[in-house]
Structure formats: C-alpha cells, structure tokens
Amino acid sequence: MNIHEYQAKQIFAKYGVPTPRGMIANTPAQALTNAQELGGSVWVVKAQIHAGGRGLGGGVKLARSIEEVKTLASEILGMTLVTHQTGPEGKLVQKVYIEEGADIADELYLGVVLDRAKEMPVIMASTEGGMAIEDVAHNTPEKIIKVPVDPSIGFQGFHGRELVYGLGITDKDEQKKLINFASKLYKLYMENDAEMIEINPLIKTASGDFIALDGKMGFDDSALGRHPDIEDMRDISEEDADEREASRHGLSYIALDGEIGCMVNGAGLAMGTMDTINYMGGTPANFLDVGGSANAQTVAKGFEIILKNPNVKAIFVNIFGGIVRCDRIANGILEATKLVDVHVPVIVRLDGTNAAEASVILKNANIPNVIAATDLGDGAAKAVHAAKGE
C-alpha cells in the first residue's frame, strides 16, 4: 500500500525527521487559509497523488503571494495529472499540500528499500537529488551509494560514515546531522514495515540543515494488520475501483487493454496464460487470479468484473486445480451464466483436482457459449479464434 507525500511527512515528523511545515487542503479557500497560517512570503502548492514526477507534470508550483496560492490551488485541484508513473490516463488531483518555501543550497537523494539479493534493507543515497533515480542508476551508477543494514545489528556508526563519506560531506556538523537523519529513517522503515521510502530531493539548506522536501512511502501489505494507523491512511480514490471490488471477493484483478478476458488460479499461471494468449496472436484483457478458495460466488463475481470491460470478446477460464477444486469452478460457471449475461464465448480448461467431475457438470449443463478445451495451448488457441470471431 502506498500513501501520499503529506502522510509520509506526518510519519517522518513523528520520528524527528525534519520536514518543511505544511498543511493539506481540499479546496482553494482552505489552501489560502493554510498559507496564511503558515506565514512567510513563499509557498509551494503540491498535488497529492500516488505517483512520482509530479513537478514535471505541472502538479508542483511556487507561489509568491497568498492570492497566488489560491489561484494555483484552484488550477491544480481537479486537474488530471499525467506523469511517467501514472500512465497516459493520469490521475485526478483531489488534495493539495501547501508547504512553506525552503532555502535550497543542495539537493540529494535518500531512500530505503529491501535488497532482495542480500535479504536486508539497503539505504540508497546520491548527490544527484531531484533527478529520477532510475536514470541516475542507469547513466551514472557510481553516483549511487548503497549501504546495506543487517537488522540483527541495526543502524551503526559505520553505516553513517559510509553514507556521508560516500556523499562527499566533509563538514563535521553536517555529517552528524545527516547520520542522525538516516538513522531515524532506517528506524521508521523497520518499525512501520515499510516496503520502500524515497526522499527526492532531500535538501541541504544554506545553514547546513537537512530537510525532507519530498517523501514517498510504500508498505508491506502483509504487515498492515499490525499497523492500524497506517491502514487508516489508505486513500481508496487512488485505487482502481474494479481491482478493489475484486479484492473484496478474494480475487486479484488488474485491467489490461486487450480483448480476451482471463480467469485463472494462481498468479504465475495467470501470467503464463496471458503470455500464451499473446504468443498465439491474441491480447489479454486482464490479469485475474481467483486464488485458492474459489467457489461458485467468486467465479460469478469474476465474470461480472471481466465483462464490465466492453473490449472483452472472449473469456478463457484456465484452472489447474490443486487446492482449488475444478467441480466448484464448473458450478461457478453455471452459476455465473444465471447471474450475469455472459454474451461472449467462454473457453474452459479445467485440469487437476476433480477435473473429471467438472467436465461432466459442464457437459450436462450444455451452455451454448461454453467451449471445452483440453489443455493450456488448446484453450489459448480457441480463445484467440473466438475473439477474432472465427
């Protein structure tokens, strides 16, 4: 789960990680009040969406008067912001964060992520703040400093020294401040079961203070149960409505832009099914994993969600039953045809646990739209043909 910048900064503040003062607004009027309350002569109006690259997309603007804060807030609120991370459809801005202006002497990058190869968190830092870190990693990998921290010993002095020497920070006072900053960031990463933290840019002010000018945080979904305060930060409007609807029913769904709806058990086989459709000249309309406890209701729900997409010309049900029993899926298909108007051909391949029973159930039901397939290749081929109207 991801959260907004202003929420990440609330967590930073709780741990004593320095951030500029700021206040969230849903309306231009609120934005104006916020600016008055913050005081000063320069403010930044920042669109709050779950994506990077907001500045380049026109979602972060500098205001030099209270009136300008209001004008900019009214421009940004309600705009559909398109960045390299939102996809071409963009994201609707519903909140703006009004922040006091900062006095920037230098821009750095600081992040914490899991290093899967080392199996421990790694602190990443770079002098190239303000740039997309992917580009820095690609073009000048030597400018990225990586300091892995073994949680069994935690953040130690040497981790801090590797960091500041790596960044070329020589002033003793600045070294101390940045090491303190990084150790707090590591602590909040661990204590909140974060998946990643990214501060880009982390700024150094003219007086040598380090401040998180931006903040991105993502969390381990499996650990949210023990962090109700973070679960409360969930912004439903940032999530795809169909994906949410699916997940409420134990389904994992992601919409794609092709023509063949897929209903599969297991994430790997679901991706493999999409790949096979593609290989045979078709295009998958979605990823859908029915999970391990699929029953008639979840299958019916799956059909309903797949068929909401007007591009779907055929559906390929591909189940290899292990824990999932094929007879339940077969009954689910029957159920679905009663509950939902299944107006496209449905190609069904059921293998594994109780496949023979399932085949009898489908045969006896004799539903006109349902086409049986013998294996994955056969099913994908039939689905591709059906989608082409052949």
Place this chain on the structure above:
Amino acid sequence: MSILVNKDTKVIVQGFTGKEGSFHAEQCMAYGTKIVGGVTPNKGGQEHLGQPVFNTVREAVENTGATVSMIFVPPAFVADAVMEAAAAGITLAVVITEGAPVRDMQAAKAFAVKNGMMTIGPNCPGVITAEECKIGIMPGSIFKKGHVGLISKSGTLTYEGANQVCNEGFGITTAVGIGGDPIIGLSYKQLLKMFEEDDETHAIVMIGEIGGDLEIQAAHYIKENITKPVVAFIAGQTAPAGKRMGHAGAIISGSAGTAKEKMDALEAAGVKVVVSPAEIGKAVSEVLGKE
C-alpha cells in the same frame, strides 16, 4: 534417488490440528508421506489423524526423530514457527502459509541459515518427490516418477509443468515450489546444484517470473556449473511495468527483473527457453529425446 525428501523422510506438521493443516496432512499421508506427528501449543498429549500432538517442536523432534517440518500456521506466526523449527534441530522447513510479513521472514531466514536449517517458501506449494513423499498442497496424482527435476516460483505453474512433463512420458524426480515472496528460503541456485548432483535427474525445468533477479543469478550459475539440459519459462512477458501481479515479488522496477532480461540471460547460458508454458513438455522432450 531424488533431492531433499524421500519415502523415509520423517515429517512433522506445525499447525497440525488447524483446518488447513489437518486437511493437507491427511492428503500427504494418503500419498505416502511419513507424517510422524504434529505441533499445536496446548494440545500436547492428544492424538490427531492417528499421530501424536506435541506442544513444542523440540518435544516433537525428541519423540519422533523428525527432520522435516511442514508449516501451516497463520501468517503472523510464521517467523516464530520457522525459528522454533530451526532451534529444535529440524533440517528442512517447508512453509506453505501465504502473507507472512517480509520483515518477519527476513529475521527468520537469517536465524534458519545460522542454525543450518534449509527453508522452502513461504507462500509456496511445497516439495514432492514423485510417488514417495509429498510435503505440501500440490495435487499428488499428476507427479509420476521419472527423471526430470522441477523448480518453480509459482504453484499452479509447477502443476502445469509437471503435468506436461509426465504427459510426454518422462516423469519427475522431485519438484520444488520455492514461492514468489521477496524473501524466500532455497532458491534456484541451491536446487540446481542438488539436481546436478542427483543421478536420477536427467534434465531440469525451471519456471520463473518477473521481479527480482534470482533467475539471472541462476542463469550465471547454470552457465558455469550445470551440465544437464535445462528448460525454462519466465511468466509475465505481457505484464505491464510496475503493476503488481499477485505475488509480492513480481514487481518490475526500472529495467531490472523483466521477463525479457531473464529470458535473454538464460538463453545465453545455454538454457532452452520457451515463450509459453504450453511448450514446456515439448521442450523437455526435445532436450531429452526419446529415453
């Protein structure tokens, strides 16, 4: 021969008396697995499925001589269960549970390694040596005895791959579902080594997916160390970048971890890479010829 487990392996189940644990322990026993007991705190002294229940893993190990544990406890207790097994001298823990927090697994894995315990999973279908020993949730009937070793991140692709290999008439020595989480126990490299050293195994099927770089590491390892033919499939060629596909590990970040990169690396290592899982059986048939 086979790898990791065989008909003589003594297995206990942590989370033995729970709904999932009971159901799958029974299935495993029906397959022939020597389940010699189980662990459920506060149920020690009882009998379940004809086997003794213990309060702790240590007691279970002392009384049964078990060396392997199959773990079905709820996600929040997985790390505790893995560490308990390692502390009690279990040599292999097979963790079926899905949804264990990453931070927990990080600590549990580090402790397991320190204590010399191997782990499979979490969030995996388990391990099966065909017609001898099933420790997990896979449908046993599709695994016929043969000469192909199988390693897969995905559960259902394990079944798909094994089924095709068996339909082509080759059969399986051992199949291992390693799981797709960010932190997992045994990975391709260690298992490839075991299959290379196993005389019964003549070819290896390796099924991966987008995210992380385990498959790339495996490709380097294969190039240097593996003499047996390897067939590979990488799921997620059509997955959009940055989208999560069910498995926490299957996230493409930047250019690292794409299906294309992994397929290219494997091909460069001399692996026969197929673009659809529907081709796995045929590819095995090609590399092994008619045995």
